[in-house]
Amino acid sequence: MSLSLSDIGKAVLETEYAVRGPIVARAQELERSGKRIVYCNIGNPQALGQKPLSWVRRILALSEFPALAQLAPGAFPADAVEEAHRLIEGSKHGLGAYSESKGVRFIREAVAQFIRERDGIDADPDSIYLTDGASKGVQAALRMLISGPQDGIMVPIPQYPLYSATITLYEGKQVNYYLDEHNGWKLSRQMLEESIAEAKRFGVRVKGLVVINPGNPTGSVLDADNIAMIVDFAREHGLTILADEVYQENVYRQGERFVSFAKVMHDKGETDVSLFSFHSTSKGFLGECGHRGGYFEIRNIPADVSAQLLKLQSVSLCASLPGQVTVYCMVRPPKPGSPSHDEYARERDGILGELKKRARLVADGLNSIPGVACNEVAGAMYAFPRIELPAGKTDSEWCMALLEAEGICVVPGSGFGQIPGTAHFRTTILPPTDQLADVVDKIARFHASYR
Amino acid sequence: MSLSLSDIGKAVLETEYAVRGPIVARAQELERSGKRIVYCNIGNPQALGQKPLSWVRRILALSEFPALAQLAPGAFPADAVEEAHRLIEGSKHGLGAYSESKGVRFIREAVAQFIRERDGIDADPDSIYLTDGASKGVQAALRMLISGPQDGIMVPIPQYPLYSATITLYEGKQVNYYLDEHNGWKLSRQMLEESIAEAKRFGVRVKGLVVINPGNPTGSVLDADNIAMIVDFAREHGLTILADEVYQENVYRQGERFVSFAKVMHDKGETDVSLFSFHSTSKGFLGECGHRGGYFEIRNIPADVSAQLLKLQSVSLCASLPGQVTVYCMVRPPKPGSPSHDEYARERDGILGELKKRARLVADGLNSIPGVACNEVAGAMYAFPRIELPAGKTDSEWCMALLEAEGICVVPGSGFGQIPGTAHFRTTILPPTDQLADVVDKIARFHASYR
Numbered sequence: 001m002s003l004s005l006s007d008i009g010k011a012v013l014e015t016e017y018a019v020r021g022p023i024v025a026r027a028q029e030l031e032r033s034g035k036r037i038v039y040c041n042i043g044n045p046q047a048l049g050q051k052p053l054s055w056v057r058r059i060l061a062l063s064e065f066p067a068l069a070q071l072a073p074g075a076f077p078a079d080a081v082e083e084a085h086r087l088i089e090g091s092k093h094g095l096g097a098y099s100e101s102k103g104v105r106f107i108r109e110a111v112a113q114f115i116r117e118r119d120g121i122d123a124d125p126d127s128i129y130l131t132d133g134a135s136k137g138v139q140a141a142l143r144m145l146i147s148g149p150q151d152g153i154m155v156p157i158p159q160y161p162l163y164s165a166t167i168t169l170y171e172g173k174q175v176n177y178y179l180d181e182h183n184g185w186k187l188s189r190q191m192l193e194e195s196i197a198e199a200k201r202f203g204v205r206v207k208g209l210v211v212i213n214p215g216n217p218t219g220s221v222l223d224a225d226n227i228a229m230i231v232d233f234a235r236e237h238g239l240t241i242l243a244d245e246v247y248q249e250n251v252y253r254q255g256e257r258f259v260s261f262a263k264v265m266h267d268k269g270e271t272d273v274s275l276f277s278f279h280s281t282s283k284g285f286l287g288e289c290g291h292r293g294g295y296f297e298i299r300n301i302p303a304d305v306s307a308q309l310l311k312l313q314s315v316s317l318c319a320s321l322p323g324q325v326t327v328y329c330m331v332r333p334p335k336p337g338s339p340s341h342d343e344y345a346r347e348r349d350g351i352l353g354e355l356k357k358r359a360r361l362v363a364d365g366l367n368s369i370p371g372v373a374c375n376e377v378a379g380a381m382y383a384f385p386r387i388e389l390p391a392g393k394t395d396s397e398w399c400m401a402l403l404e405a406e407g408i409c410v411v412p413g414s415g416f417g418q419i420p421g422t423a424h425f426r427t428t429i430l431p432p433t434d435q436l437a438d439v440v441d442k443i444a445r446f447h448a449s450y451r
Numbered sequence: 452m453s454l455s456l457s458d459i460g461k462a463v464l465e466t467e468y469a470v471r472g473p474i475v476a477r478a479q480e481l482e483r484s485g486k487r488i489v490y491c492n493i494g495n496p497q498a499l500g501q502k503p504l505s506w507v508r509r510i511l512a513l514s515e516f517p518a519l520a521q522l523a524p525g526a527f528p529a530d531a532v533e534e535a536h537r538l539i540e541g542s543k544h545g546l547g548a549y550s551e552s553k554g555v556r557f558i559r560e561a562v563a564q565f566i567r568e569r570d571g572i573d574a575d576p577d578s579i580y581l582t583d584g585a586s587k588g589v590q591a592a593l594r595m596l597i598s599g600p601q602d603g604i605m606v607p608i609p610q611y612p613l614y615s616a617t618i619t620l621y622e623g624k625q626v627n628y629y630l631d632e633h634n635g636w637k638l639s640r641q642m643l644e645e646s647i648a649e650a651k652r653f654g655v656r657v658k659g660l661v662v663i664n665p666g667n668p669t670g671s672v673l674d675a676d677n678i679a680m681i682v683d684f685a686r687e688h689g690l691t692i693l694a695d696e697v698y699q700e701n702v703y704r705q706g707e708r709f710v711s712f713a714k715v716m717h718d719k720g721e722t723d724v725s726l727f728s729f730h731s732t733s734k735g736f737l738g739e740c741g742h743r744g745g746y747f748e749i750r751n752i753p754a755d756v757s758a759q760l761l762k763l764q765s766v767s768l769c770a771s772l773p774g775q776v777t778v779y780c781m782v783r784p785p786k787p788g789s790p791s792h793d794e795y796a797r798e799r800d801g802i803l804g805e806l807k808k809r810a811r812l813v814a815d816g817l818n819s820i821p822g823v824a825c826n827e828v829a830g831a832m833y834a835f836p837r838i839e840l841p842a843g844k845t846d847s848e849w850c851m852a853l854l855e856a857e858g859i860c861v862v863p864g865s866g867f868g869q870i871p872g873t874a875h876f877r878t879t880i881l882p883p884t885d886q887l888a889d890v891v892d893k894i895a896r897f898h899a900s901y902r
Contacts, residue, residue, distance in 0.1 A: 072523025147460030
């Protein structure tokens with residue numbers, strides 16, 4: 001055949017993406033042959049039974065088929081009808097037309113307003129780009145930063161494999177910095193300095209720094225002081241920050257709250273460090289993964305660079321309009337006192353309350369297993385426990401064996417990165433609370449037999 | 452600031468995308484200052500008043516909010532309710548969950564059935580990949596083909612700038628082959644041979660051949676003999692074919708019909724030439740650009756190569772589910788005799804009938820202007836007339852001046868490629884029929900004054 005494996009470039013061949021790797025392929029195979037599989041490999045809440053918010057789906061249905069407001073007057077509270085009407089008017093041509101390359105301006109204005117209210121700082125709709133999920137935004141930012149094989153991007157270890165995969169595909173250098181497992185996966189100035197010093201010794205031109213907050217897969221949450229330290233580090237080394245903030249609504253530990261990089265940079269008066277910050281409709285309490293809604297905001301980016309970014313985005317024309325509408329629903333919830341508010345608040349609090357319970361249940365459950373140690377899940381949707389393995393066994397083998405024995409699909413630590421000689425796995429905390437205890441029991445049973 | 456223009460790679464800087472270039476930016480600026488603009492720069496039917504098909508939007512609304520079937524029983528014909536129900540069941544988790552990386556299997560099965568019925572050949576759901584519009588599919592195919600700076604892709608001139616932009620971004624070589632304007636933009640074996648011979652003289656390793664049928668921007672339609680000739684050429688030179696077939700429903704000339712590369716290859720018993728063929732929900736009579744639905748089908752691709760393709764797709768997780776549903780609606784129209792069929796057929800025939808009228812109106816109107824010559828618009832959604840310009844003037848300058856004088860936004864021929872020394876522009880045939888005569892009149896008035 002005219003196309004053969006020898007035609008495929010090194011960058012493509014070397015790209016790895018563990019979250020959908022061989023273990024997931026095997027799980028699908030087992031499922032087709034009739035085995036029941038619990039998919040804990042990916043943060044896909046609605047695949048594990050989470051219900052969509054009624055507010056979001058009502059607005060989407062009305063935007064798809066505006067005549068419904070008349071055809072089915074009883075099906076929609078007045079505020080949903082009004083909001084959908086405003087949105088369709090604001091989009092100019094509805095959901096069937098390509099929007100501007102950055103996304104519908106009316107929706108970008110709503111995102112800017114959301115950032116203003118969240119952080120008490122100004123935000124510019126022209127600095128906001130609506131994207132098909134956060135992934136596409138991350139790829140756009142990395143495309144801007146990586147211009148040659150010596151360009152390096154610092155990523156936390158463990159990290160979300162979108163970063164390693166994209167850096168490999170764009171033929172840049174991944175520069176690892178380790179998070180401190182024994183200190184709740186915190187990151188320290190010293191680790192950042194060691195990492196960049198070593199990269200420079202190897203001739204790497206370090207250009208960007210990825211921070212995932214709340215952490216995936218670690219579940220840790222950064223405070224304002226941490227973030228200020230990172231911003232100082234970036235400024236001193238001339239780095240651009242990629243702040244992956246898709247789990248900003250998923251903070252469970254008492255007394256902690258999400259703080260954005262944009263706010264810390266504003267409060268410090270930082271005007272040198274370039275920032276891309278990412279958000280998504282797939283996580284939080286919406287869990288609308290299939291709608292692929294997302295946005296990124298840029299700060300301290302020169303106009304000639306943002307012109308290049310806009311040009312690149314325009315090659316793909318625009319993000320999906322239903323995804324853009326989902327972003328609008330995320331940043332414009334029903335107001336207190338409006339007809340939809342109570343239902344919305346009830347659904348939101350129900351989901352977040354369950355996730356909080358599950359975060360504790362998973363960490364406590366895993367910690368009760370001999371040979372497993374798990375940090376508290378303070379945020380996000382995952383636990384990343386350390387496991388003791390028999391000599392010569394890898395965490396990939398352990399995960400595959402767990403799948404075969406118990407039908408539980410998790411991802412080996414090697415897919416996220418870990419200190420050599422250690423072994424981990426990542427599991428989501430998403431299965432329904434009543435099933436989750438069973439998942440933990442099965443892992444316990446399996447691990448006992450495996451050791 | 453930490454990120455500056457000097458950080459941006461050559462590939463990004465050199466990428467050009469005329470369909471959304473400086474002329475469109477200026478048009479948006481003029482529009483914001485109150486000027487009325489007719490956007491003829493992009494095939495975006497619903498932005499120019501085309502109504503979405505009711506069938507498509509009913510299924511989308513029901514998929515977003517399944518309770519509507521009970522809440523608003525009068526709003527939905529029984530077949531729409533049944534089809535949406537089947538679709539939600541088939542998707543397993545509805546529109547809120549990530550699907551498999553290739554897309555929902557139930558929808559890929561429907562696409563395979565559509566190809567079987569269209570072409571009378573077999574089709575495999577596992578060889579179908581659902582994508583965010585056809586653009587993302589084209590980019591995936593080019594990513595597989597371009598592995599180094601000497602890898603060349605043959606593209607027609609004129610071409611759709613997605614190809615030139617992506618080849619530049621992936622740092623491959625664009626190998627031009629010219630279509631014969633004086634012969635209805637047909638392509639000939641001789642032109643293909645000349646083009647590849649010259650590329651080889653310069654050391655280019657030619658790996659792929661792009662064919663756009665029906666043609667964008669040319670409006671020409673290939674017959675089975677043409678396609679067989681192209682397949683023979685590809686086989687003899689070991690090329691992979693990228694068949695851009697997104698305008699397959701847009702054939703206007705009496706007696707012509709769309710023939711797919713898959714069918715011709717099947718009928719010839721061709722098993723060596725690798726094929727990617729692309730389709731989209733954005734064109735045809737759906738015009739659902741904002742939903743970014745699309746798919747590609749692969750044939751004669753070895754399993755180890757398709758495994759790499761799947762891995763790459765998995766890094767982006769999956770295409771938007773509403774886009775996938777739109778693909779489903781495209782390939783599963785209501786059956787004759789079902790409650791929605793007559794309305795569907797009426798809407799479809801109305802749109803295609805108007806487009807056919809407009810295709811003739813635009814070509815005839817342009818040909819009546821002194822100094823403008825336009826081939827018949829046999830298919831697709833564009834005219835690409837040749838214009839005579841005063842010495843020293845470029846088609847970019849002409850287009851900008853047309854915009855300033857008459858508020859009509861078209862794209863210069865230089866964005867698509869043309870024989871040096873000639874000048875063209877591309878206009879869509881999409882404005883409503885009653886406005887279109889006015890557009891042609893304004894172009895005539897402007898061109899007379901410009902010369």
